[in-house]
Amino acid sequence: xxxxxxxxxxxxxxxxDFLIVSIQVDMHDKLAIQLQSQILEEIEKTGAKGVxxxxxxxEMVDSFIGRMLSGMASMAAIxxxxxxxxxxxxxxxxxxxxxxLEMPGVDTALNMxxxxxxxxxxxxxxxxx
Amino acid sequence: MSEKIVFEKAKERIEHIEDVLSSVAAGDLDVRIExxxxxxxxxxxxxxxxxxxxxxxxxxxxxxxxxxxxxxxxKIEDQQKTIIRQQDDLLELSSPVSKVWDNILIxxxxxxxxxxxxQIMMENLLQKIVDTGCTxxxxxxxxxxxxxxxxxxxxxxxxxxxxxxxADCIISGISxxxxxxxxxxxxxxxxxxxxxxxxxxxxxxxxxxxxxxxGKIKSDHLSETEETE
Numbered sequence: 001x002x003x004x005x006x007x008x009x010x011x012x013x014x015x016x017d018f019l020i021v022s023i024q025v026d027m028h029d030k031l032a033i034q035l036q037s038q039i040l041e042e043i044e045k046t047g048a049k050g051v052x053x054x055x056x057x058x059e060m061v062d063s064f065i066g067r068m069l070s071g072m073a074s075m076a077a078i079x080x081x082x083x084x085x086x087x088x089x090x091x092x093x094x095x096x097x098x099x100x101l102e103m104p105g106v107d108t109a110l111n112m113x114x115x116x117x118x119x120x121x122x123x124x125x126x127x128x129x
Numbered sequence: 130m131s132e133k134i135v136f137e138k139a140k141e142r143i144e145h146i147e148d149v150l151s152s153v154a155a156g157d158l159d160v161r162i163e164x165x166x167x168x169x170x171x172x173x174x175x176x177x178x179x180x181x182x183x184x185x186x187x188x189x190x191x192x193x194x195x196x197x198x199x200x201x202x203x204k205i206e207d208q209q210k211t212i213i214r215q216q217d218d219l220l221e222l223s224s225p226v227s228k229v230w231d232n233i234l235i236x237x238x239x240x241x242x243x244x245x246x247x248q249i250m251m252e253n254l255l256q257k258i259v260d261t262g263c264t265x266x267x268x269x270x271x272x273x274x275x276x277x278x279x280x281x282x283x284x285x286x287x288x289x290x291x292x293x294x295x296a297d298c299i300i301s302g303i304s305x306x307x308x309x310x311x312x313x314x315x316x317x318x319x320x321x322x323x324x325x326x327x328x329x330x331x332x333x334x335x336x337x338x339x340x341x342x343x344g345k346i347k348s349d350h351l352s353e354t355e356e357t358e
Binding site for chain 2: 085102111115
């Protein structure tokens, strides 16, 4: 069982300056921690400026995953990459707010398209600086 | 000899009284004790007859009253059903979310908010945001007379949840009374964009909309000119 967990990896796709992570399985704590370090390593390796995390198929997010997501946003920010969480379901949003996890530092977008637009805009601002 | 006859007669009458009483107990109220001779027992017999009469009358009366009560109860139950149905209708009717412009949703709230209504309102709004893909939503509370801590909390929750989905939520139509209550209650609404009227909120939303699209046009334009240069 343990070996299975370690072998199961969530794919991280690099497109131009962005990393796209689509979470399509139920997250458990181990997988979440693994994903966190995986993404941060990938940011270092590729020098990506933005990370899009698609959670549109996640029906349920617990406090651990919520904290992991907001923690990852601040970690990535230190590494000069913006994290956008994409496609959160209403029930998930309500749960997170009820849990008091309002994720203040995290950017969110309704869908992948809007998320990419958001990051592109940020990147163009970044380039003009 | 005659004593024995009297005794037999009395026994017979007492048995008759017993029969009548047992049939009354069984529910037959039409039987009466027939008094044939006037003597000491006659008084008892008459008294029993009167008791039976009274009992009959009381039973009739209580039956009538029970029927009336049952009728009233069924009426009340009907009314209760109507009230519940109307409450459901009210809940459904009271939180319409409409798309008024490209990318803009409006949720006008009218009447007092309780936590149940606020919950349904929030769910409706979030679902609509996801369904339509609108990134601006306006929560108009012009029609809300008063706000308490719980309701203010619900408003905050709605706005925060909308933000988690990736949409902006503006609250408009905060009356002086509500502003006073909110500040007195010590609720911090500074994290939320608030506008005085629905009109102001609309203008703000459309400007922001324009900014988004204009920004894009401008950047497209820029890249084109850069290329030509």
